[in-house]
Amino acid sequence: MALGACTASVAQEMPNTEGFRVVQTSTSGSFLAGRGAYEDRRAKVAANYFEDALDSNWDNLVLQERAFKALLASGQVEKAEAIARRLVEAAPNYEVAKLVLGAVALKERRYKSVEKDLSGSSLNTLYGITSNVILAWSYIGNGKPELGYRTVEAITQDGFKNFLVFQRALMADVGGNKQMARSLYEQAYDADPFVFSIVEAYARFLANNGEFDQSLEVIERVLERGVTNIELEQLAQKVRAKKRPGRMTENAQEGAAELLRGLSSALSREGASEPSLMLVRVAGYMNPKSVQIAFATADFLERAERYEQANEIYESIPQSSLHYHSALVRSAENLRELERSAEAIKRLNNIVAIEPDNLVAITALGDTLRFEKQYEEAEKAYTRVLDMTGGERLIDWHLYYVRGIAFERQKKWDQAEADFKRALALYPDQPQVLNYLGYSWVDQGMNLEQALGMIETAVSLRPNDGYIVDSLGWAYYKLGRYEDAVETLERANRLTPSDPTISDHLGDAYWQVGRKREAGFQWAKAKEMDPDEELLEKLDAKLAEGLIADAG
Known part of the structure; x- marks a missing residue:
């Protein structure tokens, strides 16, 4: 919208x-x-x-x-x-x-x-x-x-x-105007057939009128894409049992609350943060029992990096709610953002012990373990999820992608490369995967022309992502196109000015075109950005002896 x-x-x-x-x-x-x-x-x-x-x-x-x-x-x-x-x-x-x-x-x-x-x-x-x-x-x-x-x-x-x-x-x-409602629901659904609120409201309308097969078809069209949505899954169970589920909004107050929630979501996507938060707060006041509105509010707070406030909302979700464990998972993810990963891992392990088939919790556990550089354990968590899903869903590209990262960080490159390729088989133009695989090839000096094409595609899809633009600049560097590398890496540095790897790459490119003083400045800047030990060692050598000390 x-x-x-x-x-x-x-x-x-x-x-x-x-x-x-x-x-x-x-x-x-x-x-x-x-x-x-x-x-x-x-x-x-x-x-x-x-x-x-x-x-x-x-x-x-x-x-x-x-x-x-x-x-x-x-x-x-x-x-x-x-x-x-x-x-x-x-x-x-x-x-x-x-x-x-x-x-x-x-x-x-x-x-x-x-x-x-x-x-x-x-x-x-x-x-x-x-x-x-x-x-x-x-x-x-x-x-x-x-x-x-x-x-x-x-x-x-x-x-x-x-x-x-x-x-x-x-x-x-x-x-109570069923004829008008049917026509308008059909219009809304035809325009946006994968918006959860539209799907739920339309499916409920059909089922309330005894059209159970049509209702189930609307629901399963979304679920077959591999998405997880508790409301739709529960609704599908009722529809299969030929039960009339009731309307999504039962009165004017709930309808107005859905209006405000929907507008808030749209405004948030367009970057209008203040009106988005105000509208979703009024929505929560009008329908305080809506877990969907509560999650929307918490999601906004998370994007504003107010993780403690978001967790206050998650902790208010009652144990009787279908969303209780989802709230626990989200709160654990926020603990990770608050640098309380040990607590997050403990909480997620408890959820998985209670709900061993909870894909969201196991995936979040893998993400937290990966964040803590426990790559072997993260790999096991992702493998467990892929074994449960079969690995053929469209959204499983992300599981292959993050497991590939876990493999790559363990220096298991063959397994990592295979996972990245599987991810691209499911989602051929996924820019994160194109970038990661392309950059990895470039960094190893292999498949350079193919890697360059992949990264160029990723940049065309995400032109303002400094990390992906950096990958393109580094590909130019590895191909010996130093002037192109300088121009591209300067743009990456403007987009993401506080990343030590980007500054390091720009320093190397400056050195190759004879701008040695600027190269030293970039390496010194990178050193002040808390680089990992491996990069820090390389930076110290470059600052002492220039690029001769590093083969690139």
Whole structure:
């Protein structure tokens, strides 16, 4: 879903606070601390600081806005709503505040308040469009489905068409218009047949109408691709048993929550982090029992490197949930990111002991062992998974790829090369595999022309990946094309300026074209980047004697 135009307009929807300043000395410390915490993505801490500042300067619009956004980002939606009312009084066009007012009113089934807060919202801005769809859901909940349908149909902004078709399908389903729902579900499914939410909603609709074979066909089309999805797997069991599973969204509140979750996911993919987090937090408030929304929120926090906060969400998943062990696996992966790998390995081993067929847990265990350079044990974990899957699924390319890395790090090159080739047989244009195998060949001085072609393909697929661009530069170097190597490695260094291997390669290329002072600078820089012992030894030799000391 393309949301570029609306995403770009988000900044313009904020209230104009330029003329307002935090002037009281007693509040400035809290304000500055809150601003720093918010920039560091510690939203809950930031909210506390901004609330402290507001205690002594409640009418300051800057503080109101900062506190509102921090409260929303930390999931304190009801507190944010109280400030939203003040913000709307001062800035009537502050759309995200109006959206929150409408969402809270819908959650509480105050349908007239939703209409009062959201009627007249823009049809051209992100939050305005979202507010209109929330208003439409309110009409559905208030027994006015036709008004709800018309409200969504009035939105014609480019980029929202497919997304709104699915929303209208959900509305028609909840509103009891089966004919409309069927037509819209079919449109949504034809456009995106592998989106889990669309597949689940459409399959449920078919099964609820007794069309069990058709429902199962929709589900199995996804599962046959080798993906793991607990909801769809459980749904398939019910459908096979000829049981009607119920709708994916049973009421207007759940429908609006799915709206916000879906928009948040789309915005996150386009890099709009602040609105993405705020929307998914409101979604979680509207449907607190949704594990899917909880996982979406945790996933956002992980990408923001707030692993502790993500784990707080995973730890809230009850043991009775189908997702309980998935949450444990994700929390263990976050422990690895927090440099608590020993704890992560222990947790994953416990999960595998309880669930010996848990492919996700065994794979995560292999990844953590590989991260800790326990390559032999990682290889065993990946082999166990491949033995269980048969190794023929499309997504098994990744298992061959990571097992190949484990083999390569153990200097078992024949096994590693075989795994990389198996990965490419399943996924011929996978850029990571093309790069790893191509680079490995280049580094060993073998199959250079074939390796160059593979790496060039990888770069065309991932032109902004500094590591893959580095591989191309190193291939040029090994082929004696030093000027090309310099140009390409300089680009890799700009893309990934803090990698010691890239700086080392660039230094070697500079040396070969006579730029020896710049070569020494790059080697010295690489030495300051915490290289491994093998590279450190080579760098020391080069800095002492130049490239004569290293055969390349």
